[in-house]
Amino acid sequence: MIQVNGFSKIYGDKTVVNNITFTARDGAITGFIGHNGAGKSTTIKAITGVIKPTQGTILINGIDIAKDALNAKRQFGYVSDSPDHFLRLTGLEYLNFMADIYDTPSEGRAAFIENYGNRFGIYDSLNNKLLSYSHGMRQKVMIMGALIHEPSVWILDEPLTGLDPQSAFELKQMMREHVEKGNSVFFSTHVLEVAEKLCDEICIIKCGELLYHGTLDDLKATHKSQASLENIFLELTETKESEGS
Known part of the structure; x- marks a missing residue:
């Protein structure tokens, strides 16, 4: 579980x-x-401990990340919005490096690598250097590296970018399987159709303000004239822009 309480981030004025x-x-x-520049990346960086809040607290499974x-x-497990890391390592070297960081037992990591590698269709390529991989293949390895210690909380920043349709389907299945075990997934996306079909709850942010947090059904109930999340999102964010102008 992720609990964000009164989080603000201020740079200068x-x-x-x-x-x-x-x-x-x-x-x-x-x-x-949210749109580009809405505050998504800043919030995710604070949740993952990359930056410190100006005010407010952030708890991961009840643990204050600042303390x-x-x-x-x-x-x-955190998947950033760029997969271009450690490119001189092979895929397998990178995964073992990540497993070592989290003290993942050798038996568990081997089973994980085989399972996820086969589901993503890259198991036979893991002995090649990441530098030789396509963007999508690097993304798959970064996802595997973030999840190899089997964390209860998944934080995914645009995780579907660059994935082929089969791999995107597999990741969405993995996300659903993960929460069905009582765990949590928090992910950002610009693809509203995916959010509408996949998410149990939605957070909409605009200009650093949280416009909505709740279920999609509750959101639609208050916007009965709108047929889709995309239409509701555009209405909410355009209204906010109008109020601020």
């Missing part, structure tokens, strides 16, 4: 995120959507 509160609960896929960063970070 600019408020990037303003006093937002939400929970990505266990047993649910929570989608995080106990190491234990908080052991609770989650």
Whole structure:
């Protein structure tokens, strides 16, 4: 579970995120959507401990990441929005490196690598260097590396970018399987159709303000004239822009 309480981030005289509160609960896929520059990346960086909040607290499975960063970070797997890391390692070397960081037993990591490698269709390529991989193949390895210690909380920043249709399908299945075990998934996406079909709950952020947090059914109930999440999102964000102009 991720609990964000009164989180704000201010740089100089600019408020990037303003006093937002939400929970990505266990047993649910929570989608995080907003335009470029809305504050998504800043929020995710704070959740993962990359940056510190100006104010507010962030708890991962009840652990305050500002006070106990190491234990908080052991609770989650994080896939960033770029897969271009450690390119001179082979896929297998990278996965073992990540497994070593999290003290993953050798028996468990081998089974994980074989299972996920086959599901993503890259098992036979893991002895090749990441530098030789396509963007999509690198993305698959980064996903595997983030999840190899089997964390209860998944934090995924645009995880479907660059994936082929079969691999995107597999990842969505994995996300659903993960929350069905009572775990949590928090992911950002620009593909609203995916969010609408996959998410149990939605967070919509605009200009650093949290416009909505709740179920898609509740959101649609308050926008009965709108047929899709895309239409509701455009209405909400356009209204916010109009109010701010």
